[in-house]
Amino acid sequence: MSAADAIEPVAALVARRTGLVFPESRREALASAVANAIERTKARTAAELVALLDAVPDALDHLVSELTVHESYFFRYPGQFELLRRTVLPEILRRRGPDHRLRLLSVGCAGGEEPYSLAILLDQENLSRSLVTGADISRPTLARAKAATFGRWSLRGTSEDFLSTYFRREGDRYQLIPSIRDRVSFTYLNLADDFFRQGLPGRFDVIFCRNALIYFDAAAIAAAAGRILSALDEGGWVFTAASDPPLSAHAPFATVMTEEGLLYRRLEGTAREEAAQPSGPIAEPLAPPPLLPPARPRRPVAVREPAPPASAPPGLAARVRELADAGNVAEALAAAEAASRLTPDSAELHYLRAVLLSEAGRDRDAADVLRRVLYLDGQLAVAALALGLVLRRLGDRTGSKRALIRARSLAAARPAGEQLPLADGEVSGRFLLTVDAQLRLLTGGKA
Numbered sequence: 502m503s504a505a506d507a508i509e510p511v512a513a514l515v516a517r518r519t520g521l522v523f524p525e526s527r528r529e530a531l532a533s534a535v536a537n538a539i540e541r542t543k544a545r546t547a548a549e550l551v552a553l554l555d556a557v558p559d560a561l562d563h564l565v566s567e568l569t570v571h572e573s574y575f576f577r578y579p580g581q582f583e584l585l586r587r588t589v590l591p592e593i594l595r596r597r598g599p600d601h602r603l604r605l606l607s608v609g610c611a612g613g614e615e616p617y618s619l620a621i622l623l624d625q626e627n628l629s630r631s632l633v634t635g636a637d638i639s640r641p642t643l644a645r646a647k648a649a650t651f652g653r654w655s656l657r658g659t660s661e662d663f664l665s666t667y668f669r670r671e672g673d674r675y676q677l678i679p680s681i682r683d684r685v686s687f688t689y690l691n692l693a694d695d696f697f698r699q700g701l702p703g704r705f706d707v708i709f710c711r712n713a714l715i716y717f718d719a720a721a722i723a724a725a726a727g728r729i730l731s732a733l734d735e736g737g738w739v740f741t742a743a744s745d746p747p748l749s750a751h752a753p754f755a756t757v758m759t760e761e762g763l764l765y766r767r768l769e770g771t772a773r774e775e776a777a778q779p780s781g782p783i784a785e786p787l788a789p790p791p792l793l794p795p796a797r798p799r800r801p802v803a804v805r806e807p808a809p810p811a812s813a814p815p816g817l818a819a820r821v822r823e824l825a826d827a828g829n830v831a832e833a834l835a836a837a838e839a840a841s842r843l844t845p846d847s848a849e850l851h852y853l854r855a856v857l858l859s860e861a862g863r864d865r866d867a868a869d870v871l872r873r874v875l876y877l878d879g880q881l882a883v884a885a886l887a888l889g890l891v892l893r894r895l896g897d898r899t900g901s902k903r904a905l906i907r908a909r910s911l912a913a914a915r916p917a918g919e920q921l922p923l924a925d926g927e928v929s930g931r932f933l934l935t936v937d938a939q940l941r942l943l944t945g946g947k948a
């Protein structure tokens with residue numbers, strides 16, 4: 502048997518068992534891993550190879566480890582770690598109480614750089630009672646993670662000070678100090694299989710799942726999104742990377758737009774309703790409300806008496822939202838652009854366009870469009886908030902503050918329980934808390 506005969510059946514098995522798919526650009530890597538698997542297993546036919554891989558965990562592990570990319574480094578995307586430190590952890594501790602034992606999961610944790618970064622951050626915040634779990638499908642990589650020895654490449658971007666605090670140098674390797682190493686436990690976990698059947702210990706307050714789902718097909722992403730949601734405590738948060746597929750297209754997450762991209766939350770049942778009341782048991786939300794509609798099952802967009810210029814012709818905005826819900830940001834943006842050319846006075850369509858532009862990383866264009874939205878409908882508090890966030894990301898603090906103050910005064914003019922137009926059911930009272938938290942973030946707590 503040649504490797505070529507086995508490529509398609511092995512690709513199908515790997516997709517079924519792990520969710521991983523192989524576009525043209527990764528076919529060469531697949532061919533070489535299949536050739537190695539034939540060599541290792543001595544299988545004589547493609548069918549025999551597939552049966553072996555399916556039945557012998559070690560054989561599949563070996564293949565999968567060769568097929569997965571284990572690139573990572575400490576504090577990758579530092580802005581997300583700062584968001585966790587400044588906003589997400591305080592939010593959880595306010596809601597759950599200061600004695601709450603935080604539980605953080607890094608799934609697709611590669612060599613441990615991500616979960617150890619989480620443990621270091623918790624140490625820096627004197628939250629060392631917390632639990633951090635690193636999980637991955639690759640057992641050799643998990644073994645490397647447990648050893649907690651790293652090369653300089655995994656520590657790029659960190660300071661000498663940081664290195665001497667948390668590592669002991671051994672030649673050209675850096676050994677993590679035991680007090681941090683011992684705080685992280687590692688477990689095998691396949692994102693393409695039921696988490697709890699695989700022994701995942703309980704639910705988590707925060708899940709990092711970054712750069713693991715990028716090679717999954719749509720069905721596997723959908724299934725993994727549901728599993729991630731199920732592994733999250735109520736009120737919990739999920740961090741993904743900018744290049745990861747949107748999870749909210751596949752499971753009923755609430756999406757939260759932040760300066761570091763979209764975060765996802767599990768807000769269920771009463772949690773969301775109570776959070777609408779400032780005096781309710783859920784403490785002040787620090788993140789802005791979802792600007793993109795949460796994915797299916799969706800609540801209808803509750804727009805109370807929209808000002809005539811804000812609403813789009815029926816059908817057009819719905820189509821844009823549908824595409825965005827399905828995770829097709831580029832298509833949704835194209836649809837929003839086409840639709841807003843047809844109806845240039847629709848603030849709703851321009852607003853959706855701005856949200857999508859921002860999603861696509863085009864903040865400058867998003868800012869221009871949001872200004873236009875506010876010109877068309879000066880009452881749209883959500884557009885003022887979105888403008889504030891976009892301008893902050895662009896480094897325009899003065900403009901950002903001005904927009905946030907405008908969002909504040911627009912929302913304050915409405916009764917606390919009233920739903921704001923185009924805000925996906927968000928009520929004025931909760932919206933105000935969000936804006937205030939954003940103002941405080943902007944002014945370093947002085948607002």
Ligand SMILES: C[S@@+](CC[C@H](N)C(=O)[O-])C[C@H]1O[C@@H](n2cnc3c(N)ncnc32)[C@H](O)[C@@H]1O
Pocket residue numbers: 519520521569570571572573574577608609610611612615636637638639642690691692693710711712713742
């Ligand atoms: C590129 S690394 C990402 C590391 C880290 N999260 C980061 O962003 O720096 C991707 C990791 O996902 C893991 N992975 C791939 N498929 C997986 C699956 N089905 N279940 C769990 N982990 C998987 C790979 O083994 C690899 O270690």
